[in-house]
Amino acid sequence: xxxxxxYAFALFTLACAVGVVVNKNAVNAAMCxxxxxxxxxxxxxxxxxxxxxxxxLLVYAGAVVALFLFIVMLLDTKDTAxxxxxxxxxxxxxxxxxxxxxxxxxxxxxxRLTTPNxxxxxxxxxxxxxxxxxxxxxxxxxxxxxxxxxxxxxxGVIVLSKRWEGLDDIK
Amino acid sequence: xxxxxxxxxxxxxxxxxxxxxxxxACLALALLGLEIVLPKKLHVYxxxxxLSGLVGTLAGLLFNFRPATLGHDTFNGLLHHSEPGQVMRAxxxxxxxxxxxxxxxxxxxxxxxxxxxxHLVLIVTGAMMLLAQSNHFVMLFxxxxxxxxxxxxxxxxxxxxxxxxxxxxxxxxxxxxSSGMLLFGIALLYGVAGNPDLPAHTASAMNFNALAxxxxxxxxxxxxxTGIVLVLAGVAFKIGAFPFQIWVPDVYQxxxxxxxxxxxxxxxxxxFAVLLILARDVFASYAxxxxxxxxxxxAATIVFGNLAALTQHNVKxxxxxxxxxxxxFLLLGVVASATVPMAQGAIYFYLFAYLIASFAxxxxxTHVAGANDSDxxxxxxxxxxxxxxFLAAVLAIxxxxxxxxxxxAGFMGKLFIFISAFQGGARWLLALAAxxxxxxxxxxxxxxxxxxxxxxTPPADTADPRPARTPVSFVSGLTLGSLALASVLLGFYQGPxxxxxxxx
Numbered sequence: 001x002x003x004x005x006x007y008a009f010a011l012f013t014l015a016c017a018v019g020v021v022v023n024k025n026a027v028n029a030a031m032c033x034x035x036x037x038x039x040x041x042x043x044x045x046x047x048x049x050x051x052x053x054x055x056x057l058l059v060y061a062g063a064v065v066a067l068f069l070f071i072v073m074l075l076d077t078k079d080t081a082x083x084x085x086x087x088x089x090x091x092x093x094x095x096x097x098x099x100x101x102x103x104x105x106x107x108x109x110x111x112r113l114t115t116p117n118x119x120x121x122x123x124x125x126x127x128x129x130x131x132x133x134x135x136x137x138x139x140x141x142x143x144x145x146x147x148x149x150x151x152x153x154x155x156g157v158i159v160l161s162k163r164w165e166g167l168d169d170i171k
Numbered sequence: 172x173x174x175x176x177x178x179x180x181x182x183x184x185x186x187x188x189x190x191x192x193x194x195x196a197c198l199a200l201a202l203l204g205l206e207i208v209l210p211k212k213l214h215v216y217x218x219x220x221x222l223s224g225l226v227g228t229l230a231g232l233l234f235n236f237r238p239a240t241l242g243h244d245t246f247n248g249l250l251h252h253s254e255p256g257q258v259m260r261a262x263x264x265x266x267x268x269x270x271x272x273x274x275x276x277x278x279x280x281x282x283x284x285x286x287x288x289x290h291l292v293l294i295v296t297g298a299m300m301l302l303a304q305s306n307h308f309v310m311l312f313x314x315x316x317x318x319x320x321x322x323x324x325x326x327x328x329x330x331x332x333x334x335x336x337x338x339x340x341x342x343x344x345x346x347x348x349s350s351g352m353l354l355f356g357i358a359l360l361y362g363v364a365g366n367p368d369l370p371a372h373t374a375s376a377m378n379f380n381a382l383a384x385x386x387x388x389x390x391x392x393x394x395x396x397t398g399i400v401l402v403l404a405g406v407a408f409k410i411g412a413f414p415f416q417i418w419v420p421d422v423y424q425x426x427x428x429x430x431x432x433x434x435x436x437x438x439x440x441x442x443f444a445v446l447l448i449l450a451r452d453v454f455a456s457y458a459x460x461x462x463x464x465x466x467x468x469x470a471a472t473i474v475f476g477n478l479a480a481l482t483q484h485n486v487k488x489x490x491x492x493x494x495x496x497x498x499x500f501l502l503l504g505v506v507a508s509a510t511v512p513m514a515q516g517a518i519y520f521y522l523f524a525y526l527i528a529s530f531a532x533x534x535x536x537t538h539v540a541g542a543n544d545s546d547x548x549x550x551x552x553x554x555x556x557x558x559x560x561f562l563a564a565v566l567a568i569x570x571x572x573x574x575x576x577x578x579x580a581g582f583m584g585k586l587f588i589f590i591s592a593f594q595g596g597a598r599w600l601l602a603l604a605a606x607x608x609x610x611x612x613x614x615x616x617x618x619x620x621x622x623x624x625x626x627x628t629p630p631a632d633t634a635d636p637r638p639a640r641t642p643v644s645f646v647s648g649l650t651l652g653s654l655a656l657a658s659v660l661l662g663f664y665q666g667p668x669x670x671x672x673x674x675x
Binding site for chain 2: 106107110111112113137138139140141142145146148149151152153155156158159160
């Protein structure tokens with residue numbers, strides 16, 4: 001049963017990811033991205049990583065992609081005539097595809113992708129309490145730094161988008 | 172889970188160990204507070220406040236250069252305090268001071284909000300200082316992202332200029348790609364090192380010490396090597412090494428000149444600080460993989476940087492591409508540092524020489540540039556020697572040092588790197604680097620020629636195409652003068668600094 005569920009979610013995720021790339025309509029592409037994220041969240045649930053699954057749904061599918069959709073609709077992009085591939089981009093794509101195929105086959109042949117024995121794995125707390133405990137003890141410094149990261153991100157948005165006309169403090 | 176357990180776990184968070192970073196953070200917040208509180212006519216003094224705070228922090232750091240935590244881990248192994256870490260802290264503070272001095276000149280030509288610029292510089296500097304001391308991938312990534320996001324804003328800061336916005340967008344896309352690669356690499360390493368079937372597997376695989384032990388026990392693991400290569404690629408983006416240099420010319424040209432200087436010196440040095448930690452300590456048992464990759468990268472970077480810089484007419488693109496070749500020379504040092512103990516000190520000396528020379532050149536650039544910051548052509552330097560001999564002299568010394576002309580500091584830096592590369596046995600790479608130096612002399616002297624030997628004849632029918640030069644104020648004159656002096660003095664006498672840096 002777990003096998004079937006895994007393949008179902010994996011195929012669903014991949015199909016949606018392809019949909020993001022090939023869709024010409026930006027709104028449809030964003031919707032596909034949302035579904036792909038739901039698929040990944042399903043895979044996380046199967047790994048017993050419930051918190052990660054919920055965070056993915058809440059933050060990425062819920063907030064980030066919704067924001068994407070909002071912006072796409074706000075910009076109201078017309079269906080621009082798609083340009084054909086230039087020779088150099090075709091060549092680059094084929095080259096990249098070759099690299100990708102080499103990489104994937106190398107992973108399959110040499111990666112020694114064995115399933116680890118689950119009994120040997122150290123028990124890792126997956127509940128919210130465990131994460132919170134870690135965040136406020138071991139990882140307190142990165143949390144503080146991220147506070148400053150968010151501060152400068154907000155500041156940057158203001159500096160780069162605020163209207164200045166009529167402000168006399170700017171020379 | 173009672174309070175005692177939490178207290179015990181938090182006991183290792185010794186905030187005193189990162190006092191300079193805390194100072195910068197408080198200073199940055201204070202700037203924003205002052206902007207709200209102070210009346211508008213006093214706002215001109217806020218940059219001075221930032222500058223004096225930075226100088227004070229640097230003085231405090233140098234005064235207490237060997238704190239009690241030196242050689243220990245703090246914050247539960249997130250940070251490791253070492254002597255190179257202290258050197259890099261002082262380096263980044265010096266960079267921030269010089270960026271602020273340049274920003275005073277450069278921002279005066281634009282209609283821009285000022286205070287936020289200094290705030291961003293302070294936060295980015297603090298993050299770089301943490302980055303150079305990180306001992307854990309979580310800390311490394313968070314600090315690196317803070318630096319990168321700060322730079323996204325700083326690069327597009329002159330938002331009325333389309334070049335600046337374009338540069339910001341390009342840096343954003345490229346930076347996101349490089350962060351993605353770095354994260355993939357970290358995730359692979361974390362996953363492999365947590366596999367309970369492998370020897371020396373660890374639950375805290377993000378920690379550099381635990382990861383190094385795991386890698387030493389599994390010296391030829393395929394997934395681990397893939398992760399290592401991806402992490403190296405992510406770092407190579409930051410230092411602008413070939414083939415990840417693609418963003419350099421456009422971003423360097425579009426960014427405001429002080430930010431270009433910050434990128435060229437600060438961001439690159441941060442990348443090398445991380446690369447040294449990773450390549451020498453963490454990935455030491457994968458030297459069979461890391462060193463050939465870095466060697467190939469160094470060779471390609473030196474060749475590409477020098478050849479691409481040859482044809483440039485815009486000085487910002489020129490210095491950006493020449494910066495790529497400097498990254499190549501530094502990579503040569505990193506390759507040598509695997510076997511030669513002196514190489515690490517040589518890299519730090521090179522970084523300091525590069526800092527001094529680059530900021531001399533960037534300082535002159537901010538004075539010569541007009542209101543259109545991205546349009547700085549070699550032709551604008553015509554007649555500089557006659558009209559402002561001071562700026563021309565500083566420019567000549569700075570460029571000479573960058574080119575590696577004896578007896579300037581840049582020459583000694585290159586010499587130390589080349590000696591360690593020679594001892595490390597990378598002969599053919601050394602020959603390539605020497606050829607690169609010869610090429611670099613050509614384009615650096617093209618710039619000096621423009622400033623000294625081109626006679627300026629004003630065109631009869633049109634207005635003067637050269638932008639008006641800013642008169643040199645006392646502070647910037649003092650800074651530029653001491654940078655030029657330091658370039659000369661460090662070439663003759665390295666003193667205890669050079670001894671400490673090279674004799675390790």
